[in-house]
Amino acid sequence: WLFGVVGRVRATNVVENATVYYNNTHIKAQQWGALSTDNPTKLRLYATNCLIETVESGYGAYAIGDCLDYFSGCTFNVVDYGLILCDYASGTFTDGCVVNSKKIGVMMHDGSGGSILTIDKGSVLNTKSTVIQIKGRRGANIIADNAELNSESGIILQTMPNDDPNMSSWDYSGGDQSYSRDVTATFSNMELNGDFINGFTASGAVSVTLKNATLTGAITTATTEHPLFNNEEITSDTPEFYYLLGEINNTYCATDGPYGISASLDANSKWVVETTSYLTALSIEEGAIITAPKGYTVTMTIDDIATEIKSGTYEGKIVLTVTKS
Numbered sequence: 001w002l003f004g005v006v007g008r009v010r011a012t013n014v015v016e017n018a019t020v021y022y023n024n025t026h027i028k029a030q031q032w033g034a035l036s037t038d039n040p041t042k043l044r045l046y047a048t049n050c051l052i053e054t055v056e057s058g059y060g061a062y063a064i065g066d067c068l069d070y071f072s073g074c075t076f077n078v079v080d081y082g083l084i085l086c087d088y089a090s091g092t093f094t095d096g097c098v099v100n101s102k103k104i105g106v107m108m109h110d111g112s113g114g115s116i117l118t119i120d121k122g123s124v125l126n127t128k129s130t131v132i133q134i135k136g137r138r139g140a141n142i143i144a145d146n147a148e149l150n151s152e153s154g155i156i157l158q159t160m161p162n163d164d165p166n167m168s169s170w171d172y173s174g175g176d177q178s179y180s181r182d183v184t185a186t187f188s189n190m191e192l193n194g195d196f197i198n199g200f201t202a203s204g205a206v207s208v209t210l211k212n213a214t215l216t217g218a219i220t221t222a223t224t225e226h227p228l229f230n231n232e233e234i235t236s237d238t239p240e241f242y243y244l245l246g247e248i249n250n251t252y253c254a255t256d257g258p259y260g261i262s263a264s265l266d267a268n269s270k271w272v273v274e275t276t277s278y279l280t281a282l283s284i285e286e287g288a289i290i291t292a293p294k295g296y297t298v299t300m301t302i303d304d305i306a307t308e309i310k311s312g313t314y315e316g317k318i319v320l321t322v323t324k325s
Contacts, residue, residue, distance in 0.1 A: 004245035007031025017041040040065035063089035087111030113138030114179030136162030142185040156194035199224040201257025210269035220277040
């Protein structure tokens with residue numbers, strides 16, 4: 001239960017040094033997990049045209065260390081997570097994969113970072129909570145192209161402290177890999193509705209790039225609080241609250257952390273700023289559009305100085321304020 005699932009056994013588990021292929025297969029777990037990996041030397045997991053499900057609790061797939069989980073044309077119906085990436089493991093959803101999660105789409109936690117998450121070629125992630133969640137002092141590279149990312153909670157990407165029991169103060173990063181703690185995320189040829197949040201500005205920066213993409217939502221830093229016991233941590237002594245792991249309350253604001261969040265729009269991109277957003281860098285190519293929803297206006301200040309929103313590169317304490325017209 002230590003990362004928000006319960007159960008006693010995984011449906012499948014690939015360990016140490018192996019390559020495995022699942023084709024046209026139904027993989028189903030009552031709890032814990034359907035497709036798992038563990039204790040890796042080098043692991044590669046390929047699933048094509050598979051149905052991957054959990055019933056009461058659990059994840060669709062888990063990748064750790066030197067591991068790649070690659071899904072082509074698969075459907076996930078899961079309770080907690082579509083895919084978990086631990087340490088520097090990577091994952092790909094391609095060729096029209098569909099992930100239906102009652103909680104989170106992809107969660108990354110622990111270790112050095114360096115994960116590459118690819119979502120492309122018509123793949124769809126439908127979640128009740130966050131689509132992509134990054135917990136702890138780790139970075140990642142996220143590439144989404146011609147995909148759909150749908151969140152009922154309205155959060156597309158969230159970084160946050162690691163709330164896994166006994167892990168909140170873990171400061172490991174790098175090891176022999178020396179990966180960055182920054183998160184880079186590029187979204188191309190798609191429409192997005194939801195927010196991008198750096199809720200762990202003490203750890204690393206978040207960079208959001210839009211290429212021929214339209215976003216309606218916020219790109220912002222935030223402070224975070226856990227919804228349990230006035231922000232108390234869930235510990236190994238409180239397993240009854242496992243279901244709250246990964247849940248977080250955000251307050252959008254400038255923070256005291258050394259890192260922030262940046263946004264970059266190419267000439268064919270549009271950002272409809274739905275909620276006041278706090279950034280540390282902004283790049284707008286000629287032809288890109290930043291606007292507010294109908295009936296609202298958006299204005300920009302940089303270090304408290306009113307600044308016209310136009311093409312250019314900006315740095316500082318940037319606030320895009322949304323007000324009713």
